[in-house]
Amino acid sequence: MPQTKRNHITQLILVLAGFIILQTLIGFLSGQRQFQYYSRIFFLIEINIILTASLALINGYTGQFSLGHAGFMAIGAYTSAGITTLLPKLLFGSPLVTSSVAGHLVFVLSVFAGGAMAGLFGFVIGFPSLRLRGDYLAIVTLAAGEVIRAGLRFADFLGGPRGIPGIPAFSSAFYVGGFFLLSLWMMRNFVYSHYGRACIAVRDNEIAASCMGINTTFQKVWAFALGACFAGVAGGLFAHMSRYINPDNFGFLKTLDILIFLYIGGPHTIAGSIVGAGIFTLVPEGLRLANLEGWRMVVYPLILILVMRFLKDGIMGEREFSFLVPWKYKEMVQKRVESSKLTVDS
């Protein structure tokens, strides 16, 4: 059933309006003490979705198994918190305050800087390691993530193992929602471009891809660096939400969380990241509310086993949310389907 442009735009507006209303509501609630916990869960879902989608670029679309994603999140978190907290402390004796306009500006820039720094690390780590395949790449990225964590523990000027306390609470509903939309929009765009297609080609058949003129190493490094970059953005938001970070926030268990979100939701679509991170941020919190927190480690693996057994490609499989597909792309596909019907009939 072909969709009209009007239909698509209505759908998109409804989704965005719903999102903005929800986000505003959460914004108001977050100001009240008794609701702070719930608003934090909501922000955490958004941050986890960014993380999962950014890992999907590497593991899902390009087919490179990375196990060091939390490391890039750490780079983003430390860079961002360094700029808003440590640097002002050094210069003026106190961190930035959330009441000044300049503070907000610096915070936004610091999140971008966190993304850029994580992207840079992704590039530097990706270039030598992405020549490796399969298990070897997984081991090297695992090691890289641990090296970042261990490095942070030794870096005294970043607080060492004690981390950075007293980070100003800049991550409001407005900023988290804004960066969430921007990140998802950019990743979506990347997927629906020549680069996205080339990533899938590399995953599908690397030899054929390289014989068709695709520089596979370069392609993999770009996807890796871009994934790292958005993980950095998520790290920056996380730091200013939790207000305290230390190296152990970003260990292998964090990577494992992101991997579980990804493979349960479905690694081949952005919808998969949204569903996976959404559900699996809520499940442990729900268990906590029901006083069954200890069951987390029973429920988690059980769901993972069931999904892997019955839905190999995750809950979403190859299905993408319709509002995430660009209208111009749908138009192109529809034209093609119509013309192919004509040729088949005649």
Added chain:
Amino acid sequence: MPFFTINGLTHYFGGLRAVSNFNLSMESGELVGLIGPNGAGKTTVFNLISGIYKPGQGGIVFRNESIAGLAPHAVNRKGIARTFQNIRLFHDMSIIDNIKVAARSRTGYGLASSLFHPPRFWTKEHELDAWCRDLLAIFGLDAKAPLRSSSLAYGQQRRLEIARAIATQPSLLLLDEPAAGMNPNEAKELIDTILWVKDRFDLTMLIIEHNMRVIMEVSQRIVVLDFGETIAQGPPAHIRNDPRVIEAYLGKEDTHAA
């Protein structure tokens, strides 16, 4: 200066000499067949040309430039495209996306555009889409453009692979057993397609093929390999009656005479 030359190409797999002192010179617009029994080293020659293997010894010169030892994507960007003996399509992608990926040089936008989708991005994408659809139409595959490539019949997958190679806009096309697994009718059709494509896209072609009817009909010249060595070279009529070629394929005559 010839269009494409290979000089003394030699390649070892461990202790096994897979290709030994292989020489070839092709003029622009020529169609050369490469035949030989199984394991003669034909596909190895293709893998050496297209950069999948780095040659141990010898030179490969294409349009006055040495391409020996270049990475596969670099070889392709110089203007050499190939197909594969065991089909290597992008099975997870639609038929038209298989073509679009290969038409990299026609994309016309950079990484920044792909992240922000400015209006120019969609103009370029629509142009690319139209171009790829036209190319598919030439190969009679346009009606199936939105389907997955794995849903195609075997013969059509072979055609799609040729179309995909041509989407990279090569001037030298290497076909590795294009008629493998085809029935006589399909093979006949393939002969027409190959000759037509060659004229339409102004190509020089090197073809590996086991189907003698196909290779004798399309080739202007045939090179015969056996155990990595060139044992005969010449026009099809000449090759057909060459005793060394017959021996390589059928064995020595006197073993049965006794």
